[in-house]
Amino acid sequence: MKLKQLSVFLENKPGRLRELCALLADNNINMITISLADTEQFGILRLIVSDCEAAKNILEEKGFVAKITEVIAVEVNDEPGGLRDVLQVEEAAGISVEYMYAFTIKSGENAVLLFRFDDMDKAVDALQSTGFKVLDSVALFQRTDG
């Protein structure tokens, strides 16, 4: 029930992010969502794309360091307290968030929260046993294509 994410190392220099986006655009790869973690020295770009493997190969060919990683996608109602409820479950299970980002689905009233937890398997169990909707790639793409 984990979702494939593409993580890319970016050196802090002008134009680098644009080059990456152009590469994906030229190859007709759609970004479902994107998040950029930046430090003084470098950035880590995290992407959910339509074809993770293809995107990775395209980027590596052009000299990017890219890696396929896993996140957990949780669908919640787009209303106050949506994130809090998820965090409460994980906190109760003794799991910490390493990073997260979120986006809303254009056709509905729901939001998708993407998490990297320190214990991914335990996190999925905790969420599912408390009735949260954890999305795999099929479910996610069904919602975003619509």
Add this chain to the structure above:
Amino acid sequence: MHAQWNDRESLVHPSSAPDYIREEQLRSLQLQRLRAITRHAYENQALFRERMDETGVSPDDIQTLEDIRKLPFTQKTDLRDTYPYGLFAVPMNEVVRLHASSGTTGKPIVVAYTNEDIEVWKEVMVRSFACAGLHSGDIIQNAYGYGLFTGGLGAHYGAEALGATVIPISGGNSERQIMVMRDFGTTAICATPSYFLHLIEYAEKMGIKWEDLPLRAGIFGAEPWTDEMRKYIEEKTGIKALDIYGLSEIIGPGVGMACEQQEGLHIFEDHFMIEIVDPVTDEAMPDGEEGELIITTLSKKAMPVMRYRTHDITSIIAEKCGCGRTIRRINRIARRSDDMFIIRGVNVFPSQVEAALLKVEETLPHYQIVLTRDGGMDQMEVQVEVTANVFTDTVRGVEAVHKQLSDAIAHILGIRVKLKLVEPNTIERSMGKAKRVIDNRQND
């Protein structure tokens, strides 16, 4: 003056090869040759004669090998100042070949060979290849540059004289190098270590597996490299990475070579006399102690070079080598006294940075040092390319790698310098000698 060696077996077989000569015999041969070459240089090289006359030393004063210390040193600038032919010691019609340095730091240096010199060069290259365990039947891919640079032709003639098959591919065109290596069944390659690193990357990209290739040895030289780099190459490819030493000023490659024991480099002492001196006081250093390597050509006719200051820092290994060769060894040259730069009062050699980076578990061989001057202070930044195996998806993970590398460098240098992780392939790949230090300091 030197023994004829029509039969290459006699050059490499322990019962007859000069590498296994008895010590007393070697020293007496050296003395005989030293006396002859001193006289030859004195009679035919104006600069040498002037310097000898100034100090009142005559060739007859060379009675023992220690008397070499009475002779004047030759500096690299002497070769530049006499550009192009000023140090030639034979008439031009006896010179059969010229080579030259690239001259990136000024006027190039021109070196000359008689027919006999070329034979000596071939001989020491045959002996070098023999040190690497190569023989007739081997297929040697020569990726040293052909042309004025001594590496290409030196290795080429030596490999042919050994009876091996030579692939004169020269440097560059990495895809073709890999293809040839695979399709022609290359068993040994000659290249600069930094270029071979580049080929390792390339092969990976092409999906080539090293265990599928018959390649078993690499003869790597023409630039300083570390033992850590050797281990990296050997672990990556499963070949033996052997260090060859040489200088254009002396003859080219083939002054010294690591044998399969891989503990230092044997110097072909019957043709090259070595000394180690303190680079500042010029005093002779005892065996085992580090100093500047000084080389005297004992057989070279066209352009003898007496007591050449190599600026290479090493020490003599006096103990006998496990391979049975009696000629002495020097330790791997990872430092040159003129590579050194000073940052915040600390002497830094690029090789120290290389050793530090490769000591960190997830090895990162592609690096560069950038020197800048900021408000009168010299700054040093080490740029290291990130590879997929060290890149983790979290900021914490990447910062941990950064810290690990930064700590390793600080540990070796004793000062903390800036470290920057850069994307792959942003550091320029060299087809020949790697440029490890970019000096952007203005001379103001």
